[in-house]
Amino acid sequence: MPTFEAQLGDRRRMSWFRRLAASLAIVMAVASCTPTVNPATGIREATLLTPAAEARIGAQEHPRVLAQFGGAYDNPRVARYVTDLGNRLKNVSEMADQTFTFTVLDTPIPNAFALPGGFVYVTRGLLTLANDEAELAGVIAHEIGHITARHAAQRYDRAVAGQIGATLATILGGVLLGDAGAQLGQQAGGTAAMAWVQGFSREQEFEADLLGVRYLSRAGYDPMAMATFLESLQAQDRLQRLQAGRDPHQETFSMYASHPRTVDRVVRAAAAADGAGGRRDQGAYFAVIDGMRFGDDPREGFVRDGAFVHPELRFRWRVPAGFEINNRPEAVYGRDRSGMAMIFDGRRLPTGADLVREARTSLPGVTLAEGQPRRINGQDGAIAFGSVALDNRPGEAVVAVVRHGGDQLYRFVFLKPGGFNAAERQRLLATIDSFQVLSAAEAARFPGTRLRIVTVGAGDSVQSLANRMAIDGWREETFRVLNGLGPTDRLQPGQRVKLVVAG
Structure with missing residues (x-):
C-alpha cells in the first residue's frame, strides 16, 4: 500500500494535470473563436471580444470615465463642436454606419483616449493646447483609428492569453519542479502577461497614427497637423519638467511602456503625411475655444x-x-x-x-x-x-x-x-x-483663468504679450507652448494668438 506521502503526491500530480487539461481547454476555445473582419484592415481575425461585446463594455465604462475625470465639460458650444468634428471624421472611416459618442472631459490635463464601442474622449486641457481644427481633428482621428482597428479587442485577447500563459507556466513548473518550480513559473508567466496588457502596443499606436492620417486626408484636413500637435505635446512636457526642477531632456522610461516616445511618433506621422495638403481652419477653432476655462476650475481651487x-x-x-x-x-x-x-x-x-x-x-x-x-x-x-x-x-x-x-x-x-x-x-x-x-469680497478677486484670442499688433512681441498672462511665472515659456512657437519664433502683426487671462 502506498504511504500517505505517496498518496498525497499522486493527488497533487492529478490536481496539476486536471488544471493543465482545463487550461488547455481554454486555449482550444480561444483558438476556435469565430473570425470577425477587422473594419480598418479587412483582415479576418479570431477574437474573443465581439463587436457587440465591445459596445456593451463602452456603455458600461462611460459613466465611470466621467466620474473619474471630473465629468463632461459644461460648455454646450464646445461639446457640440467636438461632436460635429468627431462625426465628420467617423463618417469617412470604415465604421461610418456606427454611432459614436464624443465627450470633452472637464480636466486641465491634456489627454485623449477611446473605449471600445465608439466612445472617444478629449480633455479641455487638450483643447487649450491645440492651435487649429486640424490639430484637434488629428487627435480624434487617431482615437477613431484605435476603434476601427479593434485594438481593444486585440488587447483583451492578449490579456486573456497572458493569464493563460501565466497559469500554464505555474502548472508546468509545478509538475516538473514541484512547488518552488511553480513559483518560478508563475513569476515568468506573470511578467509576460503584464507586458501584454500595459496599454496599446507600439504597432497599434503607429497603426492608429496611419489610420488617423487616412481619415484626416479623407475629411480634407492637413495630415501634418497630427505631427505639429505632437510637437506641442512634447514642448509642454519639457516645460513641465523644467517647472518641476527635472531634466527637460530626460525621457521617461519604463520596460512596460507601450506608447512610442513623442519624438518617434512625430517623425513617423510626418513621414506618413509627406506631400499631403489640406485645411487647418484656425479661425473656426479659435472662435470656439475663445473664453474656455484654462487650468484648474475655481470650484476645485x-x-x-x-x-x-x-x-x-x-x-x-x-x-x-x-x-x-x-x-x-x-x-x-x-x-x-x-x-x-x-x-x-x-x-x-x-x-x-x-x-x-x-x-x-x-x-x-x-x-x-x-x-x-x-x-x-x-x-x-x-x-x-x-x-x-x-x-x-x-x-x-x-x-x-x-x-x-x-x-x-x-x-x-x-x-x-x-x-x-x-x-x-x-x-x-x-x-x-x-x-x-x-x-x-476677497474670494471674488480670484475668478480663475480663461483663454482669450487676441490679434498681434504692430508693437507687440512674444515678451509683451506673455507679460499679460495671468499665470505664476514661466509666462514666456507657457505662451510659446500654447501657441506652438519655437524658442526663437517671432510674432507677425495680424497673427492671432492665445492668452491666459483672469476671468
Whole structure:
C-alpha cells in the first residue's frame, strides 16, 4: 500500500494535470473563436471580444470615465463642436454606419483616449493646447483609428492569453519542479502577461497614427497637423519638467511602456503625411475655444501668486517654496526635490471632536507622539509631530488641522524620509500658519483663468504679450507652448494668438 506521502503526491500530480487539461481547454476555445473582419484592415481575425461585446463594455465604462475625470465639460458650444468634428471624421472611416459618442472631459490635463464601442474622449486641457481644427481633428482621428482597428479587442485577447500563459507556466513548473518550480513559473508567466496588457502596443499606436492620417486626408484636413500637435505635446512636457526642477531632456522610461516616445511618433506621422495638403481652419477653432476655462476650475481651487486659493470654499494658503503642486478633486498633493511631501485635504468634523486627537490620529494606523493646540490665523487648530515608517524606512510626519466654519476640518500632512531639518520645519510651519479664511469680497478677486484670442499688433512681441498672462511665472515659456512657437519664433502683426487671462 502506498504511504500517505505517496498518496498525497499522486493527488497533487492529478490536481496539476486536471488544471493543465482545463487550461488547455481554454486555449482550444480561444483558438476556435469565430473570425470577425477587422473594419480598418479587412483582415479576418479570431477574437474573443465581439463587436457587440465591445459596445456593451463602452456603455458600461462611460459613466465611470466621467466620474473619474471630473465629468463632461459644461460648455454646450464646445461639446457640440467636438461632436460635429468627431462625426465628420467617423463618417469617412470604415465604421461610418456606427454611432459614436464624443465627450470633452472637464480636466486641465491634456489627454485623449477611446473605449471600445465608439466612445472617444478629449480633455479641455487638450483643447487649450491645440492651435487649429486640424490639430484637434488629428487627435480624434487617431482615437477613431484605435476603434476601427479593434485594438481593444486585440488587447483583451492578449490579456486573456497572458493569464493563460501565466497559469500554464505555474502548472508546468509545478509538475516538473514541484512547488518552488511553480513559483518560478508563475513569476515568468506573470511578467509576460503584464507586458501584454500595459496599454496599446507600439504597432497599434503607429497603426492608429496611419489610420488617423487616412481619415484626416479623407475629411480634407492637413495630415501634418497630427505631427505639429505632437510637437506641442512634447514642448509642454519639457516645460513641465523644467517647472518641476527635472531634466527637460530626460525621457521617461519604463520596460512596460507601450506608447512610442513623442519624438518617434512625430517623425513617423510626418513621414506618413509627406506631400499631403489640406485645411487647418484656425479661425473656426479659435472662435470656439475663445473664453474656455484654462487650468484648474475655481470650484476645485488653483494656485495663484504662490498661494493655493479656493474661492468657493473661501480659504487660501501659501505653497511651500520649491514645491510642485498637483491639485486633485480629493486632495492637493505636493513634493519638493528633497523628497518632502505634503497632502492637504478636508472633511466634516464630528460633533465634539478633539482637535489635538484629530491631528495625532488622522494618519492610518499611526498615533503621533506629540500634539498640542495651535491658533492658525485666528482659527482653532492643532498640530502633531512624530516618527513614521515611509517605504520601510524611518521618517517623520507633521500633521496640522484647522477648524473652518464650525464643522469643516482641513488638514495639512507633511512627510519626509529621515526627518525634517530646521529650515524645512520652519518652511512647513509657515505654510500651516498661512491658512487664511477669505471674505466673500476677497474670494471674488480670484475668478480663475480663461483663454482669450487676441490679434498681434504692430508693437507687440512674444515678451509683451506673455507679460499679460495671468499665470505664476514661466509666462514666456507657457505662451510659446500654447501657441506652438519655437524658442526663437517671432510674432507677425495680424497673427492671432492665445492668452491666459483672469476671468
